[in-house]
Amino acid sequence: MSDKKISRRGFLGKSTAVTAGAAAATTLAAPAVLAQSPVTIKMQTSWPASDIWMDFARQYIERVERMSGGRLKFELLPAGAVVGAFQVLDGVNDGVIDAAHTVPVYWYGKHKAASLFGTGPVFGGSATTMLAWFHKGGGKDFYRELTQDIMGLNVVGFYGFPMPAQPFGWFKKPVTTTAELQGFKYRTVGLAADLMQNLGLSVAQLPGGEIVPAMERGVIDAFEFNNPSSDLRFGSQDVAKNYILSSYHQASESFEFLFNKDVFDDLDDDLKAILEYGVEAASTANTAFALDNYSADLQKLQTEHGVTVHRTSKEILDAELQAWDKIIPTLEADEFMKRVLDSQRQWVERVVYYELMNSADLALAYEHYFPGKLKL
Numbered sequence: 441m442s443d444k445k446i447s448r449r450g451f452l453g454k455s456t457a458v459t460a461g462a463a464a465a466t467t468l469a470a471p472a473v474l475a476q477s478p479v480t481i482k483m484q485t486s487w488p489a490s491d492i493w494m495d496f497a498r499q500y501i502e503r504v505e506r507m508s509g510g511r512l513k514f515e516l517l518p519a520g521a522v523v524g525a526f527q528v529l530d531g532v533n534d535g536v537i538d539a540a541h542t543v544p545v546y547w548y549g550k551h552k553a554a555s556l557f558g559t560g561p562v563f564g565g566s567a568t569t570m571l572a573w574f575h576k577g578g579g580k581d582f583y584r585e586l587t588q589d590i591m592g593l594n595v596v597g598f599y600g601f602p603m604p605a606q607p608f609g610w611f612k613k614p615v616t617t618t619a620e621l622q623g624f625k626y627r628t629v630g631l632a633a634d635l636m637q638n639l640g641l642s643v644a645q646l647p648g649g650e651i652v653p654a655m656e657r658g659v660i661d662a663f664e665f666n667n668p669s670s671d672l673r674f675g676s677q678d679v680a681k682n683y684i685l686s687s688y689h690q691a692s693e694s695f696e697f698l699f700n701k702d703v704f705d706d707l708d709d710d711l712k713a714i715l716e717y718g719v720e721a722a723s724t725a726n727t728a729f730a731l732d733n734y735s736a737d738l739q740k741l742q743t744e745h746g747v748t749v750h751r752t753s754k755e756i757l758d759a760e761l762q763a764w765d766k767i768i769p770t771l772e773a774d775e776f777m778k779r780v781l782d783s784q785r786q787w788v789e790r791v792v793y794y795e796l797m798n799s800a801d802l803a804l805a806y807e808h809y810f811p812g813k814l815k816l
Contacts, residue, residue, distance in 0.1 A: 478513045479707065481699075483539040486525040486546055488649040489518035492669040492733060496601065496695065497541040499729065500722035507714045507721075514539075525647035532698045533593045540698040544597075545630035545690075546647075552771065553586050555631035556780045557599070558693035560771075561764045563788040567602035569795065570692040570784070571723075574599050577787040582780050588701075590776060596704045598697045598716055600723035604734065605691035608752040609664030610655075610671070610680040616753040627651055627663035631767065632689040638763035639756075648674065655679040664689070667730070668738040677745040686752045688760040695726070751815070 483501065487493040494516070501514040517537075519525035528540035529547040544554040557579065558570070565573070573579045579599075587593045609628075615621055622640040633643040644660050652675050654660045662680070664687070665671055671683070697719050704712060741747040772778040807814055 476511070478511050479711070480513045480515060481538045481703070482515045482517065482522075483541060484517040484519070484522050484528055484531065484537045485540065486519050486528055486542040486647065490673050491518075491648060492667075492673060493541075494518060496722070496726045496729065499725045500541070500600075500697070500718060503721045503725070504714055504718040507718060508711060512711055512714065519647060519649060525649070529593070529595070529698065532595050532700050535594075535700050535702065538700050538703045540696075542696050542698060543693060544696050545632075545693070548630040551586065551591060552631065553590075553774070553777050553780060556771075556777060556784070557583055557696075559630045559632055559690045560692075560784070561631075561768055561781070562688045562691045562761075563785055564792045564796075565692055565784075565788040566795075567604070567692045567694060569788065569791055571599060571602045571694050572791065573784060573787045574694070577791075578783050579780075582776075582783065586776065594701045596699045596701050598719040599694045600697065600719040601695045601726035601730070602723070603693045603695075604667065604730065606666050606687060606689065606693070607664055607668075607671075608684040608687040608689070608756070609662055610676050611662045611682045611684060612680050614682045614748070614750055615684070615756070617755055618759045621756070624662045625660045627654065627660045627665075628689060630690075631771075632664075634767050635689050635760060635763045638766055639759055652676060652679055666690075667734050668741060669730075669733045672737045672741055672745075677741055677747050681747050682750060683741065683747050684750045684752050686757070688757060688764065694723075 483497070485494060485497050487497075497516060501516060504512055505514065522537050523531040525542075526546045526549075528537070528542045529550070531537040532540050543559075544557045545559045548554045548559075557574070558567075570579075574583070583597060583599075587595055587597060609626070618639060624641045625644065626636055626641040627644050627646050628636055629645045633645055636643050641662075644654065646654055646660075648665050648670065651660075651663050651665060655663060656679055663676075665674065665676075668683075671677075676683075697715075699715065704715070707715070738749065742749055768781065772781060803814065
């Protein structure tokens with residue numbers, strides 16, 4: 441540091457000159473900045489326009505647009521606007537749309553490994569556990585290997601919002617035994633279809649918007665989608681009155697944010713970072729939004745629509761695990777899928793041991809303060 445004294449007048453004079461110079465530079469630079477048009481990203485979801493998951497997608501784009509200072513803009517479209525709900529991966533890969541808000545199980549028909557990124561075997565980890573595996577346990581590298589190396593897709597994908605475990609579903613009559621399930625025509629997707637077939641159900645894989653009409657026509661007689669809010673908006677309560685919560689068929693799913701790789705790579709580095717880390721920001725917002733709406737809508741289904749809420753019986757849950765035991769060896773015949781499953785098992789064995797040993801008994805605390813409400 442210098443000991444040379446600077447007079448207040450001299451300092452102000454120099455500061456004024458610097459400020460004036462900076463202002464002049466800003467004035468000269470401004471037209472170039474203003475001339476830059478925002479990049480518009482056409483994003484289609486896999487959800488009907490009325491579904492709550494469109495609101496989840498909006499939470500993402502609102503954050504990205506604000507963080508980018510308006511340099512990124514989105515055109516958000518519902519399922520079917522450009523391509524079908526199950527075709528968004530093709531749409532992004534082909535450049536028909538720039539991005540998609542979806543779940544990987546919707547492209548399970550292209551490669552069964554898609555289901556391992558959210559709807560695969562449940563070794564004991566929650567959706568939060570498995571989202572952590574994606575970020576810190578090697579899942580991100582496996583995903584890139586599958587989409588880009590194995591499948592040769594021109595896409596980049598990110599994962600966010602660890603979903604609550606999906607309900608077993610909607611039934612016209614309550615079911616508690618595996619014998620009662622035999623012959624049911626049931627809607628689910630992905631590896632869950634294999635799981636339910638092992639339990640004796642006949643499975644139809646349908647997008648969310650087609651479920652209730654299929655139930656009304658008798659194409660299916662039981663179904664699951666994802667959560668109380670979506671189910672309420674679909675009108676599930678109009679075609680069935682028994683809602684059975686808790687299941688191992690899809691207990692660790694997160695949203696998939698897909699981008700066309702050419703579109704993504706063409707962006708400035710800071711905008712790429714905003715698209716990627718905006719997923720993490722939206723994940724927190726989505727979680728709060730989900731817990732608020734899912735719980736309120738579950739109450740509404742019961743109090744306003746006469747729906748009876750059950751929990752899946754231990755017999756059926758045990759049967760689901762046994763069905764996974766039969767499915768896993770068939771998946772491991774594929775070298776890539778075996779590496780993914782081995783990675784997931786190692787992650788769950790270590791991480792979930794900590795989670796379970798450390799977690800408080802929340803049911804005990806809930807029963808203490810709200811006695812008699814739980815019907816376990």
